[in-house]
Amino acid sequence: MPPKIMVTGAAGQIGSELVTALRKKYGDRNILATDKAVTRSQVSAGVLEQLDVMHLSSVERAIRTHEIDTVYHLAAVLSAAGEANPDLAWDVNMDGLKNILDASARHGVRRIFWPSSIGVFGPDAPKTRAPQDAALNPTTMYGVTKVAGELLCAYYSGRHGLDVRSVRFPGLISSEAKPGGGTTDYAVEIFYSALQTGRYTCFLTEGTVLPMMYMPDALRAAISLMEADPAKVRLHTGYNIAAMSFSAGELASEIKKHVPDFSVTYAPDSRQAIADSWPKSIDDSAARRDWGWKESYDLPAMAADMLSKLGEKLGLKQKTFNASGGPGRRKR
């Protein structure tokens, strides 16, 4: 019997691709895609339903009406937007999550996925291979909501027996919906600029190294964690997961292998301080051991696939971009 899944934040960077993957895997009729901001045509086409996770009664009604037994709760305010509006970040990221947990506990939801982030780490965490059990002292409101969210999920797991599962996503790179308000957004914007204008001004320094992951790997991580045998899911806070780490300059160089005339200048802004507070790489041995996590894309394979997919999406006549490194070669 396939699960009846509700996705919140379904119009966002992760949600838009996750809904497609879930519909393909479990069937369209078993996936309820919701978002706060939806257009009339999206609703009439049955693509999205309007749902504001800040309204508990609306969340309960959606779960009851559609007999939801599984929730992927993605609606959130990201790090840079959260620093610009900390109150909004707290309200959406905390009250929204608590509404999902309360409604799930009241209406028999079987399993919940909620994305944490490497934003939980602060400047005092090890910069290289930050461990699963590092002290979590974030210096952003986003990070505070992710630490508090992990603790809230663990509390509901213990107190109400909710099966809540979570990973600490690194920066995510994707070709469908653009991210909004993140510190790692540069790693998506740069691809559009390479193909559309041939030049990009990066808001982080050339040498800024951050943990990153290609969206196909992120979706596979979420779905395989949700399908893992409960006995193997030891943590109900957020599992560290990793795929690659690279600097803004290394990403620019990889793109230039395909777009030789591409030029990048670096003009760090307020997001640099956020990036500087995060680790450069992550130790994800717990996820590998407990539920078999392993990435498929490294920097060359991701860049080639991104350029190819974006070239098609933007209707640009581009040569096929051949991955210079095969998927699955681990780059740290």
Ligand code: VAH
């Ligand atoms: C952000 N993309 O930049 C998110 C992510 C690790 C970064 O959590 O806020």
